[in-house]
Amino acid sequence: MQSSTLSAALGELPSGFVRLTDVIPDLQVDLKYASDDNFVGKPLIGYEHATAVLTGDAARALRDVQAQLKPLGLGIKVFDAYRPQRTVDFFLQWAADDHDITCKEAFYPALDKPRLLVEGYLNSPSGHSRGSTVDLTLIRLSDNSELDMGTPFDFFGPQSWTDYSAISSSQKANRAMLQKIMLAHGFIGVHEEWWHFTLKAEPFPDTYFDFIAS
Template sequence: MSMRMKAVAPALVCLTVASAAAAHAQSSLVCLRDVAPTVAQDMRYAGPNNFTGDPVPGYDAAECWLARPAAEALAKVQAEMEKAGKTLIVYDCYRPVRAVRHFLAWAKRQGDKRDPAYFPRVDGSKLVEQGYIAARSAHSTGLAVDLTFGDPNTKEPVDTGGLFDLFDYISHTNAKVSAEARANRNMLVGAMAKAGFTNYAAEWWHYGFKGSAPQQDVPVKACGAR
């Protein structure tokens, strides 16, 4: 082997290993539309309708991707919802690590700014400190999902007493809300728990599936493109 080939070979090995790792990461996630096609999707971070006001890096497509066990469990929840004349509506699923880093950098720039829609009582720069934005997210494993439920025809969500991503105490699952909102929150908690999901107490919309998986940073792509 020539000196030139010896110098190039390690780089080729690194590229091969990196490509294999990326392929494995992509194959561990499945497109929810392929598993539960009737679940409504309103993927907030792929567009400007979110607390940052802009599309978030890493969301190249408005699609829900999840680890297969979580996707299959969510399909079971959807089946139960459909029996009740409802549909699940997902807001966020797998979240690339780069999106998490973007949220942290965004929050740091906010200073004392407040937003009446998303953080009316907390300065933007304190959202991380107070636990509203996480430095490490279970979403990046594909085992967490943000969702609600609503009308299967109009895709309008039910009243839950607070908007998705409202960084406020009212978003705590057990916060004091109207009787209707309380019933809807309880219904969602019960349906998700039956399929193996656990609610995060500070966010009525956030659920994690049992098990563990590595954090990933591959971008969200259209179904069939991964």
């Protein structure tokens, strides 16, 4: 594993990275870790500028996903993209604090915080820090409403597994559609999170970055 602590100058990004909305101007972005709407309950270190960034290769693949969805009246909404290593480090510190359970009922009701590490919901290093991993869902372009996937983003439990069966037929179909189109454009998912995808041919497979995007 190679680590990188590149610091981008204001308005610049390391070579190979792009702002997602520069590549996909009509993209809906809701960076959860730049807001209070996440499992910690506050904006996180590393997300000060609320800028969604990916490698150029991953961004262009997402552009192709958006283009295929558009004739169907659908699009994508991004919840997270590149994640600085400092944010990942914070997650591990947060998980070790048994007293801070502010958002437990909404995001991990059946788990004690240390289990988030044991069961692999929080990892260090994280693929997000390599710059080609994205968390996203499908939306209707008519009103930007999200398709029902059965759980919210970052719900930690078996209900979020891609093959979880105790959901409605429409929720299963929505998950299957998301998986199918992402895989068709070169992404691979993970069993535990229906929203999580990594570009299979990622350009930095062994490098974990720690710059703050702006």
